[in-house]
Amino acid sequence: MSPVSYHDAVNDALERLDDLGYERGKGADLANHGPMGAEALALLGHEDEVAGWVRRYRGVMEHHEPPAGRFPLDAADESSWRPALGAFHRAGDWERLFERELSEAHWRDVLGRWWPRLLPGLFAGLTHGLIRTAHAVRGLYAAGDGPTPFQRRELARGLAYWAGRYRELPGTPRLEGTYTLPAAVAALPRTAEDGPFTVGVVQRRLASLGELPGYGEAMGRLAPEETSRLLSEMTCQFADVYLGHPEVYPVPLVHGVTAPAAVRIVLPHLPREVHAPTLARIWQVQSALLVMLTTDRRGEGTTAWLEEVPEPPRTAELGARAAEHGDEHVIKMTEACLREYALRPDPRYLAAAAAAQRRIPRLDGGGGIGGLRMDTA
Numbered sequence: 001m002s003p004v005s006y007h008d009a010v011n012d013a014l015e016r017l018d019d020l021g022y023e024r025g026k027g028a029d030l031a032n033h034g035p036m037g038a039e040a041l042a043l044l045g046h047e048d049e050v051a052g053w054v055r056r057y058r059g060v061m062e063h064h065e066p067p068a069g070r071f072p073l074d075a076a077d078e079s080s081w082r083p084a085l086g087a088f089h090r091a092g093d094w095e096r097l098f099e100r101e102l103s104e105a106h107w108r109d110v111l112g113r114w115w116p117r118l119l120p121g122l123f124a125g126l127t128h129g130l131i132r133t134a135h136a137v138r139g140l141y142a143a144g145d146g147p148t149p150f151q152r153r154e155l156a157r158g159l160a161y162w163a164g165r166y167r168e169l170p171g172t173p174r175l176e177g178t179y180t181l182p183a184a185v186a187a188l189p190r191t192a193e194d195g196p197f198t199v200g201v202v203q204r205r206l207a208s209l210g211e212l213p214g215y216g217e218a219m220g221r222l223a224p225e226e227t228s229r230l231l232s233e234m235t236c237q238f239a240d241v242y243l244g245h246p247e248v249y250p251v252p253l254v255h256g257v258t259a260p261a262a263v264r265i266v267l268p269h270l271p272r273e274v275h276a277p278t279l280a281r282i283w284q285v286q287s288a289l290l291v292m293l294t295t296d297r298r299g300e301g302t303t304a305w306l307e308e309v310p311e312p313p314r315t316a317e318l319g320a321r322a323a324e325h326g327d328e329h330v331i332k333m334t335e336a337c338l339r340e341y342a343l344r345p346d347p348r349y350l351a352a353a354a355a356a357q358r359r360i361p362r363l364d365g366g367g368g369i370g371g372l373r374m375d376t377a
Contacts, residue, residue: 009047010139013038014150016054021064022091022161031128031161032063035154037328039135040335046323056326056363067092067164075101084163085121091164098156107140107147107155108269114159115270115278121166122281123288126252127259129162131332134262137269170210173284175276177221181233182301184222185241188287189214190295202252205292212291222283227267227275228343234260235340238286239352244299246308250359254333256289257352261336305351308358312350315341322353326363330356 017034024030034057038050069092074080081097084090101110111133122130136155140147179187189212191205209215225233238256245253260282267275299305313321315338322334334353341349 004047004050006042006047007139007143009042009050010039010142011148011150013042013050013054014148014154016051017058018150018153019066020058021066022157022164024061024063026062030061031125031132033128033328033332034058035157036128036132036135037331039139040332041323043138044319044323044331044335044338046319049323053323053326053363057328060363067095069093069096073097081163085118086124086164086166088164091160094160094163095156098159099153102152102156107137107152110159111137111155111266112270112274115266116274118159118162118166119274119277119281120168121162122259122278123167123169123285124162125165127255127262127285129158129165130266131255131258131262132161133158134265138265141269169284169288171216171219171284173219173280173287175222175224175280175283178223179221181222181225181230181237184218184283185237185286185290186297186301187221188218188290190297191291202292206288209288209291215287215291218287219284222280224276225279227279228264230279231260231264232340232344234282234286235336236344236346236348239337239340239346239348241290241294241300242352243305243308243348243355244297244302245294246355246359247298248293250356251329252293253289254329254356256286257340258332258336259285261340264339305348305355309351309354312347312354315350318350318353318357321357325357325360327360328363330360 014035017032017038020032020034022032024032034054037057038054041047041053042050067089070090071093073084073090073093073096075097084093098110098114101113118124118129124130133155136151136158139151140155143151177184191208191212235257238253238260241256242253263278263282267278270278312318318334318338322331325331333356337349337353
């Protein structure tokens, strides 16, 4: 057992990372993964390695400055805050709004009030607003009655990043169809555009989602399902998608797994009436990821992945390999896959985590998504 507790490791990491802005990369807009990676590493049982990982993480890529406040936002006045959704230059104003809210109310009350408002923009920052919020929520829940100011601030920053990068996707997702998740994924239209993975290609695909024949209909095909079961279907299906596309740049598709896994962390703390709308939105996000990043089904729904991962490592070994590998996406993907595997022991979870560890460069070797520039990276 680690001599360092989860609570102490997380709070030490948040203090060490407190001076960093929301994004990183010289001339780029890549999400700050420090708090998320540190929390996931601690949850994997490597609490005593978190401080060293934070030092390594900080040294790999320069982060942007924390955003300054400009004009205060009034949470009680929709005409004040709604125009600031998706205005990243207002991120500092959002952070200060959420800090005020969290100083006056329990974090669950703040989360419950803002979740429905932010939900249509779930795609924000390639779901990093959602995911950062979820990691913060897990830390706050674990702290019980003793959350620290750093933990409250981290939730404020997760929500602020979500609000600042808020982005609505075309169409209205709804769980009113008859398709299972695998059938709905198989029926998604794919763009015929091929070529190397570039920001221009991805942005064109994202911008033309609403014009893609059959895409609007696809948003209503998925059948309603019990919340936990559908989340398992989503994470398992996108573990399969990840395995089936070794030709795709290896980082963005991990969010097809980590985003619904993040939703699972948060939903127990939210009113039941927002569960179905949240599932519909995460289906919309996963659909967008597929259309953005793939051109056909390739190895989806097959066992072609056995050539790459003939025998997935054991769970404890996977966690240790992720900690040693060090890339923040690998750590988060591994933690999410292991957590989902515990609920549904499908070998594709272990194989997808192992594949991510093979495909994504190590932290000290230029991990992350390198020089890719896009506001959703």
